[in-house]
Amino acid sequence: MNDSLPRSFFSRPTLQVARDLLGARLVHVENGVRLSGLIVEAEAYVGETDLGCHSKAGRTPRTAVMYGPPGHAYVYFTYGMHWLFNVITEDEGFPAAVLIRAVDPTEGIEIMAARRAGRPRKDWTNGPAKLTQAMGISAPFNGLDLCAPDSPLFFEPGDPIPDARVTTTPRVGLYTVPEPWKSIPWRFLISPS
DNA sequence: AGCACGATTAACT
């Protein structure tokens, strides 16, 4: 039993899920130890018509999990060396997800520090592949049900972030994606204080 | 079978 965000949270429009995940906590219970971080940046990827979204290629072995139920993990490998973590959104059959791009470490600090050895604290989890490395998220987590009561990886609600503290910008890294998808402001972040 | 490219990062100049 835990206090994790329910499936109904993820079974909503992807933009809303991305925005509302700001301030929530991503938790990985690893060998009985909690690793967690406050979500400070996320991006929405919304269906086959979004040419920045992997599901633009339709249903393939890689994108199959995006067509499944909301609240499951989509973890994929890119640039030959990095794992990126997403959570599936909207109704089953509609291939959309939110990419978790950055967190602020809150629990399991020493383990994260060891996995990001030699780097300053601000560089531990301030990128989508950095946080998966620090929190120990990779291939085996793909397809995992993050809403299952016994899941080792899940989200916990946090203090709501008011609109005044939320910034939106275009999504990062979509160099060859055509407009309007390249510039549409589907990246959400907690504004620098 | 071959190829271009990628929801990135770290190390450079």
Added chain:
DNA sequence: GTTAATCGTGCTC
């Protein structure tokens, strides 16, 4: 500011 690292995926031949 630029660029190498490194390999799975999806597309073309």
